Amino acid sequence: xxxxxxxxxxxxIAGLLFGLGLAISGMTDPARVLGFLDIAGAWDPTLxxxxxxxxxxxxxxxxxxxxxGTPLFSTKFQLPTKQELDAKLLGGAALxxxxxxxxxxxxxxxxxxxxxxxxxxxxxxxxxVLGWFIAQRIAR
Amino acid sequence: MDxxxxxxxxVGGVLIGxxxxxxxxxLGRIAGISGIIGGLITQRPKGDSAWRVxxxxxxxxxxxxxxxxxxxxxxxxxxxxxxxxxxxxGVPLMLLAGxxxxxxxxxxxxxxxxxxxxxxxxxxxxxxxxxxxxxxxxIATVYVVRHVIGGGV
Numbered sequence: 001x002x003x004x005x006x007x008x009x010x011x012x013i014a015g016l017l018f019g020l021g022l023a024i025s026g027m028t029d030p031a032r033v034l035g036f037l038d039i040a041g042a043w044d045p046t047l048x049x050x051x052x053x054x055x056x057x058x059x060x061x062x063x064x065x066x067x068x069g070t071p072l073f074s075t076k077f078q079l080p081t082k083q084e085l086d087a088k089l090l091g092g093a094a095l096x097x098x099x100x101x102x103x104x105x106x107x108x109x110x111x112x113x114x115x116x117x118x119x120x121x122x123x124x125x126x127x128x129v130l131g132w133f134i135a136q137r138i139a140r
Numbered sequence: 141m142d143x144x145x146x147x148x149x150x151v152g153g154v155l156i157g158x159x160x161x162x163x164x165x166x167l168g169r170i171a172g173i174s175g176i177i178g179g180l181i182t183q184r185p186k187g188d189s190a191w192r193v194x195x196x197x198x199x200x201x202x203x204x205x206x207x208x209x210x211x212x213x214x215x216x217x218x219x220x221x222x223x224x225x226x227x228x229x230g231v232p233l234m235l236l237a238g239x240x241x242x243x244x245x246x247x248x249x250x251x252x253x254x255x256x257x258x259x260x261x262x263x264x265x266x267x268x269x270x271x272x273x274x275x276x277x278x279i280a281t282v283y284v285v286r287h288v289i290g291g292g293v
Binding site (some may be wrong): 004007008009010011012013014015016017018019020021022023024025026027028029030031032034035037038039040041044045046047048049050051052053054055056057058059061062064065066067070071072073074075076077078079080082083084085088089090091092093094095096097098099100101102103104105106107108110111112113114115116118119120121123124125126127128129130131132133134135136138139 | 142145146148149150151152153154155156157158159160161162163164165166167168169170171173174177178181182183189190192193194195196197198199200201202203204205206207213214215216217218222223224225226227228229230231233234235236237239240241242243244245246247248249251252253255256257258259260261262264265266269270271273274275276277278279280281282283285286289290
C-alpha cells in the first residue's frame, strides 16, 4: 500500500484539505488576518476561531493517530526533536511576525492565493522564496 | 460580531486540523507549510519531493475548488462570496514583507501552521514560544503601521 503513488495521493489530499480550510475560513483574505492582528482597531476575531478549531482538531486527532504507533503509508512519525529556545527560533519568529503584520500573509495563505494571483502577491511569493534560501545560508 | 464569518472560521479551522491529522496519520509528517514547501524548493529532497509537490498542488486547488463550487463559501471581509482577498499593499511593501516571512520562517523552523497549529497541538515548548513571539511582533507591527504611522485607519 505504501507505493509512491499512494504517498503522493495522500500528500495531495492533505494539501487540498488545507487549501479548502484556508479558503472557507477567509484566511485567503489578508484583510481578515490584519483585522485580527489590529487589536487597537475594529478587531476581527475570525483568525482566533480558525486557529482554535485547527489546534483543537489536531490535538485530538494527533492523539488518535499516535496511538496507532505508525503512519499508514510510512515507517515512522517524523517529529521535531529540538528542545532549546534558541536565538534562531525566537529571532526568526520575530522577523516572521513583522512580515506577517506588514502583509497579512503567512506562507500557507500566500501560496493558497495563487489562484487569484496579483502582482503584489507574486512579489511577496518571490521574496519569500528568496528569504528561504537566505535563511538556509545563514543557518548553515 | 459577525457570526457567519466566525462560523466560516470554525469550519475552515476544523478542515485545516483534519489536514494536519491526515498528513501525520498517513505520512507521519508535520503539516507546516514553510517546512513542506520551503524544504521542497531549497533542498529538493531526493525521494521525499513527490508528496510535497502534490501537497502544493492541493493547497492551490483548494481555493480554486471553492471558487468553482460558488455559493458564497468564501469569507473575504466585506465581499460576500469572494474567496481570495486583495493584497493590503503594493509591490515594494510585499517584497519587504515576503523577505521577512521567508527569512523568519526559515530561521525559526516554522510558520503559523507548523508552530501555530501542529506545534501547539503537540504542546511543544519551542512552538509555543515561537507562536507567542510572532503574534506579538505581528500585532506590534500592525499597531505601528495603522495607529502610529497611519493615524488609525
